Amino acid sequence: MAIVYISVEKKYHGGQVNDTTTELLCIIPANVRYAKTISPNAKLLYGEITALCNQEGYCWASNDYFATRYGVSKTSVSKWVNQLKEQGFITVELRYKKDSKEIDQRRIRIVEEPIKEKKSTSPTKGDDPMKETFKENTITNTKNNNTKNKKSACQYTKSQLHLAKTFRDNLAKDFPKEMSRVNVSRWANDLRRIHEEENIEMSEIEEMVTWLATHDFWSRHVRNPNVLREKFERLLVEKKAQQPKKLKQKRESLPEWVNKKIREHSVSPEEERELQQKIQAFNKMHV
DSSP: OEEEEEEEEEEOTTSOEEEEEEEEEEEEOHHHHTOSSSOHHHHHHHHHHHHHHHHHSSBOOOHHHHHHHHTSOHHHHHHHHHHHHHTTSEEEEEEEOTTSSSEEEEEEEEOOOOOOOOSOSSOOTTOOHHHHHHHHHHHHHHHHHHHHHHHHTTOOOHHHHHHHHHHHHHHHTTOHHHHTTOOHHHHHHHHHHHHHHTTOOHHHHHHHHHHHTTOTTHHHHOOSHHHHHHHHHHHHHHHHHHSOOOOOOOOOOOOHHHHSOOOOOOOOHHHHHHHHHHHHHHHHHTO
């Protein structure tokens, strides 16, 4: 078992992270360290998850947190998490906001190393019957949890199924033969996984599917949800680049003389009498 100390950010209530760090125990057991079914980065991530689990009993960190910490994309982190989950090293619990399908929090927990069953059914000298009972309960609970996970693996919503059909129908115009073989239910489940495991809102996924249908290149190269998931970040950049930029309105300043007050010329009594005399003389000439 490899044991090291790593520095991680402390967590306030509500999932907020401050700038201070603390050293926590990071454990990578042999069954994880020498596993050939997961990548070296997934093993490193496992160690950090154990450290964060030591804070509150579960790992609260999001894909965005790990992506920033390791300097990689959220997609890469998601792949590592899925590797650990599929190999049974961790469990992932998603908590949703009240009366909403929006993910509020993800909790990752470490799965203890599976206990090997003994061939002997009767306790021998030195065996503890209580320990045997505990092992049986652990194995039973693990089987029950695995059964629940298999059932929940296909719990997509009606809106996700509808989006999967829309995705297929958009592609059917150019690839009718290929799309006729599509399992729409599987596509709906793949879209659900993009939403839950990548923390991408369904509205964003729906907008992306709509945008793909209008793009000459990507509409021919993104032909299933798995490719959509793999290319999502790149597609977001291109989609944003295509959006028309708002023209900045240039405000022209008025000339200075507009704001200047016109100075009124005051007339003296002598000038006023002289002016009146001229007006009277002018009127007499034209009578």
